Amino acid sequence: MSHTLVSLACHAYGIAAVAYLAYLVRQTELLATAGRVLVGGGLALHGVALFELLGAQSGRPVGLAQGFSALAFLLLAIFLALDVRYRRPVIGAFLTPLAVTVLLPGLLLEGGQAPLPPGVRQPLLPLHISLALLGLAAFAVAAGVGVMYILMERQVKAKRFGLLFSRLPSLEFLDTLNRRLVLWGFIALSITLVTGTLFVLTAPGLAWHWDGKSIATVVAWTVFAALVNARIFAGWRGRRVALLTMAGFCLVLVSFLSSYDLTSPAASAMRLP
Amino acid sequence: MELICIGLSHRTAPLTVRERLALPEARQVEVLQRLAQAPVEALWVSTCNRVEVYLAAPNAAVARQRVVEEIQALGGPEALEHLYEHQGENALVHLFRVAGSLDSMVLGEAQILGQVKDAFERGQGAGSVRGELTRACAAAFSCAKRVRTETAIGRASTSMAAAAVQLASKVFDGLRDKTVLVVGAGEMGELAARHLKGAGATKLFVTNRTLARAEALAAEVGGAARPFEELFSLLAAADVVVCSTASPVPIFTKENVGAVGKSRKGRPLFMVDLAVPRDIDPGVGSLEWVHAYDVDDIQKFVADNAAARAEEAQKAGVLVAQEVARFVKERALREGTPVLARLRQRAEAIARAEVERTLGALGDGLTEKQRKSIEAMGRAIVNKLLHEPTSRLRAVGPEGEGNRLAGAAAELFGLLEMEEAASDAATPAAVSAAAAQAATGVKR
Numbered sequence: 001m002s003h004t005l006v007s008l009a010c011h012a013y014g015i016a017a018v019a020y021l022a023y024l025v026r027q028t029e030l031l032a033t034a035g036r037v038l039v040g041g042g043l044a045l046h047g048v049a050l051f052e053l054l055g056a057q058s059g060r061p062v063g064l065a066q067g068f069s070a071l072a073f074l075l076l077a078i079f080l081a082l083d084v085r086y087r088r089p090v091i092g093a094f095l096t097p098l099a100v101t102v103l104l105p106g107l108l109l110e111g112g113q114a115p116l117p118p119g120v121r122q123p124l125l126p127l128h129i130s131l132a133l134l135g136l137a138a139f140a141v142a143a144g145v146g147v148m149y150i151l152m153e154r155q156v157k158a159k160r161f162g163l164l165f166s167r168l169p170s171l172e173f174l175d176t177l178n179r180r181l182v183l184w185g186f187i188a189l190s191i192t193l194v195t196g197t198l199f200v201l202t203a204p205g206l207a208w209h210w211d212g213k214s215i216a217t218v219v220a221w222t223v224f225a226a227l228v229n230a231r232i233f234a235g236w237r238g239r240r241v242a243l244l245t246m247a248g249f250c251l252v253l254v255s256f257l258s259s260y261d262l263t264s265p266a267a268s269a270m271r272l273p
Numbered sequence: 274m275e276l277i278c279i280g281l282s283h284r285t286a287p288l289t290v291r292e293r294l295a296l297p298e299a300r301q302v303e304v305l306q307r308l309a310q311a312p313v314e315a316l317w318v319s320t321c322n323r324v325e326v327y328l329a330a331p332n333a334a335v336a337r338q339r340v341v342e343e344i345q346a347l348g349g350p351e352a353l354e355h356l357y358e359h360q361g362e363n364a365l366v367h368l369f370r371v372a373g374s375l376d377s378m379v380l381g382e383a384q385i386l387g388q389v390k391d392a393f394e395r396g397q398g399a400g401s402v403r404g405e406l407t408r409a410c411a412a413a414f415s416c417a418k419r420v421r422t423e424t425a426i427g428r429a430s431t432s433m434a435a436a437a438v439q440l441a442s443k444v445f446d447g448l449r450d451k452t453v454l455v456v457g458a459g460e461m462g463e464l465a466a467r468h469l470k471g472a473g474a475t476k477l478f479v480t481n482r483t484l485a486r487a488e489a490l491a492a493e494v495g496g497a498a499r500p501f502e503e504l505f506s507l508l509a510a511a512d513v514v515v516c517s518t519a520s521p522v523p524i525f526t527k528e529n530v531g532a533v534g535k536s537r538k539g540r541p542l543f544m545v546d547l548a549v550p551r552d553i554d555p556g557v558g559s560l561e562w563v564h565a566y567d568v569d570d571i572q573k574f575v576a577d578n579a580a581a582r583a584e585e586a587q588k589a590g591v592l593v594a595q596e597v598a599r600f601v602k603e604r605a606l607r608e609g610t611p612v613l614a615r616l617r618q619r620a621e622a623i624a625r626a627e628v629e630r631t632l633g634a635l636g637d638g639l640t641e642k643q644r645k646s647i648e649a650m651g652r653a654i655v656n657k658l659l660h661e662p663t664s665r666l667r668a669v670g671p672e673g674e675g676n677r678l679a680g681a682a683a684e685l686f687g688l689l690e691m692e693e694a695a696s697d698a699a700t701p702a703a704v705s706a707a708a709a710q711a712a713t714g715v716k717r
Contacts, residue, residue: 156443157558159570165443171541173446235538239561 005049006069006103012042013076013100020092024167032089039080039096046073067133067256072103074137082141082177088169094144102140128195135188136256139224142181143249146242149174153239175237182231182245186224189252193221213258220251274312274405275333278364279340279356280325283378286355288569292550293348294324297519302399304343308336309401316406318371318392320385321433321461321549321568322378327368329405333360362601365409369593372413373420375586378572379433381426386417387460409600416596423592426585433568434464434515436575437545438472441513444543444564448474454511455479455496456504457518458486461547465515466494478507482518509533514544516552527556530563537562545571612679613666616686620659624651 016038023031050073053066079095082088148168155165168174196217227244230236281291296304301317308328309315313336316327326343330336337358344352359367370376372389393410396402402410420426438448445451453474455466458481469477477496481487484500491498499507508514508530518524525544544565546553551567558565566574628651632644639647666678 152443156564159566159573161574170442170446171444176446235540237539238541 003049005045009042009046009049010100010103012038012045013072013096013103016042016092017096017100020089020096023089024093025163027167032092035089035092035096036080036083039076039083039092043073043076043080046076064257067259068102068105070133071137071140071256072099074134075099075102075140078137078141078181086173086177088173090167090169091145091148094148095141098140098144124195124199128192128199131188131195132192132256135185135192136252138181138185138188139245139249139252142178142185143246145174145177145181146245149178149242150239153242171238175241178242178245179231179237182224182227182241182248186221186228189217189221189224193217211258213255216251216255216258220248220255223248223251274314274329274331275361276327276329276364276405276409277333277337277361278325278327278359278367279337279344280318280323281352281355281357282323282325282376283569283572284376285357286352288549288551288567290348290352290355291322291324294344294352295319295321295549296347297521298395301395304347305396305399305401308339308343309396309399314396314403314406315401316392316396316410317401318389320388321547322572323371323376325371327364327406327409329409362597365413365597365600366593368409369413369416369597370590372410373417373589373593374426375420375589375593378568379436379575380586382432383421384432384460384464386414386421390414408604412596412600412603416593419592419596420589424585424588426589432464432468433547433571433575434461434468436571437465437515437547437566438468440545440566440571440574441469441543442472444541445512448472448513450475451512452476452510453478453496453513454507454515455490456514456516456524456552457481457548458483458490459517459519461517462515463490463494465517465545465547466490466496469513469515470494470496474513478511480504480507505529505533508542509536512540512543514542515547516545517547518552520548520552521550523550523554524552525557526554527560530557531560534560534562547571612682613663616662616682617655617659619686620655621652624655627651 016035019031019035019038023035046069050070054070075095076099079092079099082091149171151164152168152171152174154160155162155168156171196214223244227236227241227248231241281294283291296317296319301319305315305317308326312331314329318325318327326340328336328340341353341356344356367376372386374381374383374385377385389410393402393406396406441448448469451474453469453476455462455469455477458479462479462481466477466479477491477494478499479487479491479494479496480499480501480503481490482501484498487498487501490496504524508525514525516524530542530544539562542563544553544557544563546565546567549568553565553567555565555567557563628648631647632639662682666682
């Protein structure tokens with residue numbers, strides 16, 4: 001049941017991506033509306049599937065496929081919220097293809113869950129995971145917006161008045177959007193880090209050790225902490241912030257991937273049904 | 274008198290060459306006075322996109338050479354590579370097209386007519402624009418008026434200032450909460466200020482070397498005037514800067530703009546330079562937080578819009594052709610050339626025939642000297658006889674007597690092909706009246 005729903009949703013996203021890319025070339029309101037409706041419909045189907053699935057797993061996505069699926073869902077949910085709020089459908093041309101790329105390996109890849117230490121079965125775990133995913137999705141959108149900023153800035157600086165120049169939103173808009181997304185992502189990441197640390201410290205028989213995941217997460221947090229500070233106190237903005245956001249996103253992605261055991265043979269059992 | 278046009282424009286020359294030829298008014302007058310020694314007439318049209326000299330001269334080749342020398346002296350030998358030339362009717366067509374904004378960077382923009390008119394008045398003031406060029410300009414102005422009223426070319430027109438505002442919207446998300454600084458309170462500054470206001474700018478400052486002009490403009494568009502000495506403190510607070518001063522050297526350099534960077538905390542600055550020579554040094558754009566555009570960049574930006582107006586431009590081109598044809602015909606009538614030429618031809622033919630007859634009757638007994646004397650006498654009688662009517666026909670003032678006299682002469686001497694001469698109502702007086710109308714239309 002849920003596999004059919006997710007598959008349907010993926011098709012909807014795919015068509016939406018085509019609509020948004022067409023919108024990039026030919027700016028007609030019809031294409032933007034089609035994209036919006038398709039993403040909304042896809043999210044509804046996708047949401048039902050995830051709700052069903054996670055409800056059965058006590059609110060925890062299991063396996064890389066489900067993780068990616070949840071990530072794509074949140075990413076598009078954030079996009080839809082932005083689209084409704086700011087009415088800049090052009091962003092869809094960058095984010096819907098990204099969401100489809102995130103979702104596809106989830107449907108195709110096999111990846112298992114790293115065995116969860118027994119002590120970590122805590123009531124706060126669903127919160128920890130949801131916030132981690134939400135933060136990751138926010139950073140993904142911020143990185144996408146960062147790519148748009150870099151592209152637009154290049155056009156503005158080089159005075160190339162091509163298609164992108166006429167279609168992309170203003171630099172100021174993209175920069176402001178990046179600021180908001182990074183701030184929310186940073187808050188989510190911070191809470192994730194605090195709850196994660198709490199789990200490790202409070203779980204009986206679990207000692208702190210620096211594995212790849214915690215290193216990547218702490219480095220990513222440091223990068224974003226520095227970024228948020230530099231923005232507020234040193235007036236950083238624009239290009240370097242966009243580049244740093246993209247770098248930070250990669251680190252968070254590494255941290256996310258290292259939650260999963262990509263080599264586990266048991267992974268096939270945990271594929272999205 | 275032959276009309277020629279020599280110049281360079283955004284179509285042929287890069288900004289760096291154009292700005293070398295962009296002279297302050299006083300120097301334009303000097304050049305004009307050098308070029309326009311009677312009977313030569315000269316008009317110097319200088320905008321940020323073009324520098325053109327129009328000449329009416331009895332000997333086009335000599336006059337042309339002097340213009341080329343002037344341009345070389347001002348812009349160096351490099352400038353000569355970018356020159357174009359039009360002669361006779363082509364020069365007229367070009368003048369009409371320029372005044373009608375058909376040769377503009379932004380097709381159909383309304384500013385150019387005012388600029389040509391300013392050039393015309395400057396030429397009149399300097400005494401370099403007299404009868405011939407006055408009539409040509411008047412006809413060009415009336416043609417421009419027809420282009421504006423009879424085609425849609427100017428309707429959706431984006432001026433340079435409007436294009437500048439559009440560019441700003443690619444950096445800023447609206448101008449509502451932005452601080453806008455207009456440097457230079459000339460016509461371009463005024464246009465820019467109006468467009469910025471129209472785009473929602475609320476905090477608008479105007480600065481100008483002469484504070485009074487800044488105050489006048491600020492009062493007119495609803496901004497605040499500031500003395501020029503505050504330029505850099507204004508710059509530190511500004512988000513958008515539009516400059517269009519007549520300064521011969523850049524006002525903003527990488528160093529002095531970079532110096533205000535610290536206090537801005539990375540706040541982006543959008544600068545548009547509508548002036549030629551440039552007010553903003555090209556190096557300024559290399560600062561990370563500055564986005565600087567000059568007139569050539571804006572040309573690139575508006576190039577796309579040009580296609581949309583190509584059709585209207587074609588219609589306008591037909592109008593120009595009509596107006597030029599009319600002017601040429603009127604000029605021919607005014608100068609009475611056909612009448613005079615035919616009259617002289619007829620008289621000379623008669624004189625030649627009579628001289629031949631006389632020489633034939635006198636036989637071979639004449640010396641070479643006597644023969645020449647008789648020939649000279651024939652020519653002298655023709656010249657003496659035609660001197661008065663010739664000078665009278667040529668000297669016809671703007672009262673419109675030209676047609677009557679020419680017509681009368683044609684009738685009196687049986688030069689019958691001149692029928693149309695008397696029938697055309699378009700007299701020089703009518704042309705000047707139309708030009709006056711066109712001119713008031715431009716000044717808004």
